[in-house]
Amino acid sequence: MSIKxxxxxxxxxxxxxxxxxxxxxxxTIFDELIxxxxxxxxxxxxxxxxxRIELIKKTFExxxxxxxxxxxxxxxxxxxxxxxxxxxxxxxxAADFEFEKSIALTNHLINKDIETIMLLTDVNFSAVNSTxxxxxxxxxGNPNLFVPEKIKDMLL
Numbered sequence: 062m063s064i065k066x067x068x069x070x071x072x073x074x075x076x077x078x079x080x081x082x083x084x085x086x087x088x089t090i091f092d093e094l095i096x097x098x099x100x101x102x103x104x105x106x107x108x109x110x111x112x113r114i115e116l117i118k119k120t121f122e123x124x125x126x127x128x129x130x131x132x133x134x135x136x137x138x139x140x141x142x143x144x145x146x147x148x149x150x151x152x153x154x155a156a157d158f159e160f161e162k163s164i165a166l167t168n169h170l171i172n173k174d175i176e177t178i179m180l181l182t183d184v185n186f187s188a189v190n191s192t193x194x195x196x197x198x199x200x201x202g203n204p205n206l207f208v209p210e211k212i213k214d215m216l217l
Contacts, residue, residue, distance in 0.1 A: 067147035070097040079186035083151035098131040120209040137172040153187045
């Protein structure tokens with residue numbers, strides 16, 4: 062029996078409750094999920110790659126079917142490397158849909174074996190994004206309302 066595997070890619074700088082809700086939804090569809098932490102040499106991150114991976118691993122430490130790996134380059138190439146035919150993307154609003162749709166269509170043109178599954182984030186977290194959390198942190202605020210329970214003490 063083959064395992065249904067999906068990749069949930071992103072920068073996760075840092076992981077949010079919205080990301081967490083997408084993982085929980087994806088796990089109702091897939092047996093295993095790889096959270097792919099993308100590295101882009103032209104992007105400036107708030108947290109180091111190691112810290113982002115640590116935060117994600119802590120968030121899902123009780124989920125043996127959730128793995129965390131980092132990658133460089135195109136997500137479709139990473140999917141091929143880990144033998145996944147599915148990419149999971151989270152949607153908060155219509156603007157997210159339009160953006161993600163164009164990427165999904167491009168990815169499918171590059172590799173017709175890869176399908177993108179778009180999941181709606183929990184409505185309570187539809188306004189939450191990593192940029193908001195970074196802004197709160199940069200200004201000395203407390204982001205605990207917006208991040209997973211298990212990592213609240215790891216950001217301050």
